[in-house]
Amino acid sequence: xxxxxxxxxxxxxxxxxxxxxxxxxxxxxxxxxxxxxxxxxxxxxxxxxxxxxxxxxxxxxxxxxxxxxxxxxxxxxxxxxxxxxxxxxxxxxxxxxxxxxxxxxxxxxxxxxxxxxxxxxxxxxxxxxxxxxxxxxxxxxxxxxxxxxxxxxxxxxxxxxxx
Amino acid sequence: xxxxxxxxxxxxxxxxxxxxxxxxxxxxxxxxxxxxxxxxxxxxxxxxxxxxxxxxxxxxxxxxxxxxxxxxxxxxxxxxxxxxxxxxxxxxxxxxxxxxxxxxxxxxxxxxxxxxxxxxxxxxxxxxxxxxxxxxxxxxxxxxxxxxxxxxxxxxxxxxxxx
DNA sequence: TCAAGGTAGTCTCTAATGCAACCAAATCAC
DNA sequence: GTGATTTGGTTGCATTAGAGACTACCTTGA
Numbered sequence: 001x002x003x004x005x006x007x008x009x010x011x012x013x014x015x016x017x018x019x020x021x022x023x024x025x026x027x028x029x030x031x032x033x034x035x036x037x038x039x040x041x042x043x044x045x046x047x048x049x050x051x052x053x054x055x056x057x058x059x060x061x062x063x064x065x066x067x068x069x070x071x072x073x074x075x076x077x078x079x080x081x082x083x084x085x086x087x088x089x090x091x092x093x094x095x096x097x098x099x100x101x102x103x104x105x106x107x108x109x110x111x112x113x114x115x116x117x118x119x120x121x122x123x124x125x126x127x128x129x130x131x132x133x134x135x136x137x138x139x140x141x142x143x144x145x146x147x148x149x150x151x152x153x154x155x156x157x158x159x160x161x162x163x
Numbered sequence: 164x165x166x167x168x169x170x171x172x173x174x175x176x177x178x179x180x181x182x183x184x185x186x187x188x189x190x191x192x193x194x195x196x197x198x199x200x201x202x203x204x205x206x207x208x209x210x211x212x213x214x215x216x217x218x219x220x221x222x223x224x225x226x227x228x229x230x231x232x233x234x235x236x237x238x239x240x241x242x243x244x245x246x247x248x249x250x251x252x253x254x255x256x257x258x259x260x261x262x263x264x265x266x267x268x269x270x271x272x273x274x275x276x277x278x279x280x281x282x283x284x285x286x287x288x289x290x291x292x293x294x295x296x297x298x299x300x301x302x303x304x305x306x307x308x309x310x311x312x313x314x315x316x317x318x319x320x321x322x323x324x325x326x
Numbered sequence: 327t328c329a330a331g332g333t334a335g336t337c338t339c340t341a342a343t344g345c346a347a348c349c350a351a352a353t354c355a356c
Numbered sequence: 357g358t359g360a361t362t363t364g365g366t367t368g369c370a371t372t373a374g375a376g377a378c379t380a381c382c383t384t385g386a
Contacts, residue, residue: 022304068375256365
């Protein structure tokens with residue numbers, strides 16, 4: 001019998017962090033193995049494949065990643081022929097990014113794997129629990145964002161990227 | 164009205180990661196500001212203050228951090244006079260780490276702040292929801308750990324460090 | 327039309343994180 | 357005991373993430 005129970009183990013932020021790392025780690029491994037993609041690259045592909053042509057700025061808003069991270073991910077995707085940039089007629093500073101045919105094909109494989117991974121990782125939770133979990137995460141994130149110095153500049157939602 | 168809803172935003176691992184980062188970031192800021200401590204250092208202090216004298220190996224098990232991270236955190240704590248190492252009679256390779264008086268004093272300030280932060284960050288969730296959230300995180304983590312290649316070597320629990 | 331200020335994207339430098347190789351002490355095999 | 361293997365701890369290296377500066381371009385307001 002344990003002599004002492006750690007209060008660390010009861011500390012929600014700790015539990016959250018450890019769990020998140022475990023989940024992310026597993027996914028990162030899987031994507032690296034199967035597609036040679038890192039998480040940032042994968043996220044960008046997910047958004048592009050789903051939403052079509054976007055600027056880097058849009059991608060920052062959609063993925064909540066740093067603009068540098070987005071930039072690097074885009075560059076990798078472009079170098080690998082998974083995405084292309086075309087000039088933005090409206091704004092000479094930015095480009096539109098879009099998946100290539102190759103990118104689209106890969107996206108077609110990637111999304112099912114994502115869902116499969118989600119299924120596998122969250123198998124310990126039934127449908128209701130997952131829904132509940134998602135709601136709690138959403139509320140938590142929204143709340144944390146409102147409090148304190150808003151962290152990383154661009155702080156608009158990720159919920160929509162309507163045209 | 165949004166034209167399209169991102170599937171990324173519905174992807175649980177993504178939501179988990181983003182939320183966890185937001186929470187961790189806020190806490191990290193707070194501890195850096197008030198005590199000049201980083202998360203790994205804080206975790207080690209939390210365990211030492213709570214459990215008394217431990218070896219680095221124990222700390223790895225208790226914090227689920229890399230042994231290198233633990234080592235570095237310990238070194239910082241020692242350099243700052245918050246913890247001391249004393250030889251381990253049983254094993255010449257390792258030392259016992261323990262908070263100094265100074266460290267203990269700081270620990271006395273740190274833990275209330277931790278609880279305060281938890282309260283503040285999780286204000287968006289009521290008591291039941293927090294309990295539920297904790298249960299779900301626990302199940303999730305336990306499940307993820309069982310699947311796939313067990314990641315980072317040492318994989319014993321964090322739930323007990325009995326004598 | 328021109329200056330002033332703001333924004334998208336890029337580059338660079340530094341800090342943080344994790345891994346692999348390593349050393350020293352302990353344990354095991356004989 | 358002596359050599360081989362394991363384990364706690366440490367160091368160094370490679371990878372990653374983030375802050376800041378910088379360029380090119382846009383927008384506004386005179």
